[in-house]
Amino acid sequence: MNAEAENLKLFEKERFARSLGIRVLEVKDGYARVEAKVRPKLTNLHGFAHGGLLFALADTAFALSVNVNRPAAAVQFSMSICRPTPVGETLTGESTVMHNGRSQVVVALKVTDSRGNLVASGQATALPVNYGKK
Amino acid sequence: MNAEAENLKLFEKERFARSLGIRVLEVKDGYARVEAKVRPKLTNLHGFAHGGLLFALADTAFALSVNVNRPAAAVQFSMSICRPTPVGETLTGESTVMHNGRSQVVVALKVTDSRGNLVASGQATALPVNYGKK
Amino acid sequence: MNAEAENLKLFEKERFARSLGIRVLEVKDGYARVEAKVRPKLTNLHGFAHGGLLFALADTAFALSVNVNRPAAAVQFSMSICRPTPVGETLTGESTVMHNGRSQVVVALKVTDSRGNLVASGQATALPVNYGKK
Amino acid sequence: MNAEAENLKLFEKERFARSLGIRVLEVKDGYARVEAKVRPKLTNLHGFAHGGLLFALADTAFALSVNVNRPAAAVQFSMSICRPTPVGETLTGESTVMHNGRSQVVVALKVTDSRGNLVASGQATALPVNYGKK
Numbered sequence: 001m002n003a004e005a006e007n008l009k010l011f012e013k014e015r016f017a018r019s020l021g022i023r024v025l026e027v028k029d030g031y032a033r034v035e036a037k038v039r040p041k042l043t044n045l046h047g048f049a050h051g052g053l054l055f056a057l058a059d060t061a062f063a064l065s066v067n068v069n070r071p072a073a074a075v076q077f078s079m080s081i082c083r084p085t086p087v088g089e090t091l092t093g094e095s096t097v098m099h100n101g102r103s104q105v106v107v108a109l110k111v112t113d114s115r116g117n118l119v120a121s122g123q124a125t126a127l128p129v130n131y132g133k134k
Numbered sequence: 135m136n137a138e139a140e141n142l143k144l145f146e147k148e149r150f151a152r153s154l155g156i157r158v159l160e161v162k163d164g165y166a167r168v169e170a171k172v173r174p175k176l177t178n179l180h181g182f183a184h185g186g187l188l189f190a191l192a193d194t195a196f197a198l199s200v201n202v203n204r205p206a207a208a209v210q211f212s213m214s215i216c217r218p219t220p221v222g223e224t225l226t227g228e229s230t231v232m233h234n235g236r237s238q239v240v241v242a243l244k245v246t247d248s249r250g251n252l253v254a255s256g257q258a259t260a261l262p263v264n265y266g267k268k
Numbered sequence: 269m270n271a272e273a274e275n276l277k278l279f280e281k282e283r284f285a286r287s288l289g290i291r292v293l294e295v296k297d298g299y300a301r302v303e304a305k306v307r308p309k310l311t312n313l314h315g316f317a318h319g320g321l322l323f324a325l326a327d328t329a330f331a332l333s334v335n336v337n338r339p340a341a342a343v344q345f346s347m348s349i350c351r352p353t354p355v356g357e358t359l360t361g362e363s364t365v366m367h368n369g370r371s372q373v374v375v376a377l378k379v380t381d382s383r384g385n386l387v388a389s390g391q392a393t394a395l396p397v398n399y400g401k402k
Numbered sequence: 403m404n405a406e407a408e409n410l411k412l413f414e415k416e417r418f419a420r421s422l423g424i425r426v427l428e429v430k431d432g433y434a435r436v437e438a439k440v441r442p443k444l445t446n447l448h449g450f451a452h453g454g455l456l457f458a459l460a461d462t463a464f465a466l467s468v469n470v471n472r473p474a475a476a477v478q479f480s481m482s483i484c485r486p487t488p489v490g491e492t493l494t495g496e497s498t499v500m501h502n503g504r505s506q507v508v509v510a511l512k513v514t515d516s517r518g519n520l521v522a523s524g525q526a527t528a529l530p531v532n533y534g535k536k
Contacts, residue, residue, distance in 0.1 A: 015175045016184035041149045045197060046263075050150035051208055052190035059185045063178065074185055075506055076478045076527050078212045078346035080374045080393055082367040099350040099386050103529055104477055106348045106389060118367050121374060123391065125348055125478050125527065127505055129180075209372055210344045210393050212480035214508045214527055216501040233484040233520050237395055238343055240482045240523060252501050255508060257525065259344050259393065259482055261371055283443045284452035309417045313465060314531075318418035319476055320458035327453045331446065342453055346480045397448075 007032075007064050017060040020053060022093075024064065030097035032064035038089045048084035049091060054120045055079065057093030058109040062124050065095040066105050072126035079109065079122030090114050095124075103127070141166075141198050151194040154187060156227075158198065164231035166198035172223045182218035183225060188254045189213065191227030192243040196258050199229040200239050206260035213243065213256030224248050229258075237261070275300075275332050285328040288321060290361075292332065298365035300332035306357045316352035317359060322388045323347065325361030326377040330392050333363040334373050340394035347377065347390030358382050363392075371395070409434075409466050419462040422455060424495075426466065432499035434466035440491045450486035451493060456522045457481065459495030460511040464526050467497040468507050474528035481511065481524030492516050497526075505529070 007027045011017070017034075020042065026033040036042075036057055044050040058079065066072045085091060092112050099106040104125055111120040141161045145151070151168075154176065160167040170176075170191055178184040192213060200206045219225060226246050233240040238259055245254040275295045279285070285302070288310065294301040304310075304325055312318040326347060334340045353359060360380050367374040372393055379388040409429045413419070419436075422444065428435040438444075438459055446452040460481060468474045487493060494514050501508040506527055513522040 010179045013179040013181075014184075015177055016186055019175050020186075041153050043149055045144045045147040045201070046205075046207065047147075050148075050190070051193045051211070052150055052154075052186055055189040055193075055211075056184070056186035059189075067179070071180075073180065073218070074215055076212075076214050076348075076480075077185070077189070078210075078391060078478075078480055080210050080344075080367070080372075080391055081208055082369060082372075082374060084207070098389055099348070101350060104348075104350075106350060106386075108389075121366055121376070121391065123346060123348055123389065127529070210346075210482075212344075212346055212525060214478075214501070214506075214525055216503060216506075216508060232523055233482070235484060238482075238484075240484060240520075242523075255500055255510075255525065257480060257482055257523065261395070278447045281447040281449075282452075283445055284454050287443050288454075309421050311417055313412045313415040313469070314473075314475065315415075318416075318458070319461045319479070320418050320422075320454055323457040323461075323479075324452070324454035327457075335447070339448075341448065341486070342483055344480075344482050345453070345457070346478075348478050349476055352475070 007067060010067055011064060014060060017056060020056055022060050027064050030065060032061045033092060033094045034061050035090055035092045038085055038087050038091060040087055043087060048086060054111050057091055057111050058122060061093040061095035062107055062109060065097055065107060066126050071129040072105050073129050074124050074126050076125040079120050081120045082118050085113055085119055091119060141201060144201055145198060148194060151190060154190055156194050161198050164199060166195045167226060167228045168195050169224055169226045172219055172221050172225060174221055177221060182220060188245050191225055191245050192256060195227040195229035196241055196243060199231055199241060200260050205263040206239050207263050208258050208260050210259040213254050215254045216252050219247055219253055225253060275335060278335055279332060282328060285324060288324055290328050295332050298333060300329045301360060301362045302329050303358055303360045306353055306355050306359060308355055311355060316354060322379050325359055325379050326390060329361040329363035330375055330377060333365055333375060334394050339397040340373050341397050342392050342394045344393040347388050349388045350386050353381055353387055359387060409469060412469055413466060416462060419458060422458055424462050429466050432467060434463045435494060435496045436463050437492055437494045440487055440489050440493060442489055445489060450488060456513050459493055459513050460524060463495040463497035464509055464511060467499055467509060468528050473531040474507050475531050476526050476528045478527040481522050483522045484520050487515055487521055493521060
């Protein structure tokens with residue numbers, strides 16, 4: 001089984017992401033793209049897509065992009081939210097590895113709507129799991 | 135109806151938070167505390183509480199702490215994740231307003247487990263909604 | 269005087285950046301690039317380029333990229349540091365506007381060394397100055 | 403020589419911090435406090451304390467608070483800036499270790515003015531140096 005298939009198998013274990021209706025669109029080494037539809041139960045008190053959904057999209061793409069070749073756990077997230085998203089829209093989350101070092105992995109995160117508008121943008125840091133044990 | 139009651143009414147609209155089983159423990163001006171149990175469907179591919187759950191706890195506390203007196207929308211989140219949390223634990227999310235300025239609100243975010251261990255810690259920035267229209 | 273020239277004039281007022289030896293390489297609408305040489309007095313206790321220098325490079329590029337058409341003040345910075353930089357290297361700081369909204373400006377920040385290696389990467393949020401007064 | 407004295411010796415190597423006029427006020431295990439006067443050469447183009455100065459204050463306090471017992475290098479900074487500071491003010495930077503784990507150290511950062519107003523607030527993550535080599 002190749003790395004991409006391995007990773008899709010990992011996604012099967014992502015029960016949280018699946019319960020939100022997140023679907024995997026693309027996974028390759030250092031990159032992943034996922035999507036979800038903004039359903040009423042995923043909204044915040046203003047009636048727009050909940051920050052938790054934006055975060056889950058980014059986080060799922062992140063996990064898929066960094067766990068291909070070695071397991072890594074997120075230790076830091078920073079995210080800017082640029083615009084509200086109404087019910088019915090489909091949001092895409094992308095993660096691109098920018099730095100894959102010995103002691104840390106840094107990724108760029110992006111959430112866009114169906115017209116390509118930037119909804120959220122951020123970064124995350126992951127540490128290789130078992131790092132320090134080798 | 136006072137501000138706290140108003141805010142609990144706001145929470146009724148937080149469909150996403152409620153679907154995750156988040157409960158409100160305390161709301162007062164500039165502070166809120168919520169909790170959720172880590173159920174299997176809220177886990178990541180490593181089998182621990184999903185980052186999306188930590189974020190949703192922090193975000194819900196945040197929304198309750200800043201929307202008491204004037205509506206505000208989050209534009210930035212930063213969060214460090216300190217330790218993994220197994221299924222069965224109960225996590226508490228807290229938000230404390232540190233700066234309530236004319237043009238921005240800055241809050242401190244904290245997620246702890248049932249023994250008081252720090253699980254996640256961060257900050258968020260909100261802009262008053264309708265700001266600039268007045 | 270056009271916007272770029274205006275902005276270079278603004279840089280003349282950036283006494284801090286100039287005292288660190290920061291030079292402007294390029295300024296256009298929504299983008300700026302600056303550089304500085306890592307001199308011994310700009311190092312940290314490990315003998316590498318100080319985080320403060322990386323930040324100043326990113327911050328100066330940021331200020332030049334967002335102040336072209338309307339004044340804006342930074343309210344939030346997030347930055348990952350990927351590798352240490354020795355004395356003698358020249359570092360380049362870049363800022364690219366990703367979202368230029370009514371109520372906030374979000375930029376991507378990048379610091380690279382002379383061989384193009386990523387040294388630091390981040391984001392910043394700025395609020396238009398005088399916003400809310402109009 | 404005890405840990406505090408060791409750390410003050412480390413500060414002697416912080417050439418950047420010293421060139422900005424930063425002074426150490428207090429160092430103990432997991433905590434450090436430093437200060438600097440806002441001189442004209444430390445201002446931004448709006449004439450207020452430069453973001454680079456706020457960052458350097460936070461970063462210096464950070465380095466002093468985490469390097470007492472084992473060397474660590476910063477990999478991530480997040481900081482909110484709450485208010486502008488005029489020339490003549492004295493700014494204090496504080497760093498408090500919140501989480502001191504095997505694989506990462508997380509600190510809270512705070513910059514205040516002489517009246518105790520919050521000027522900047524943030525967090526940083528450091529990785530133990532040589533971590534993984536042991």
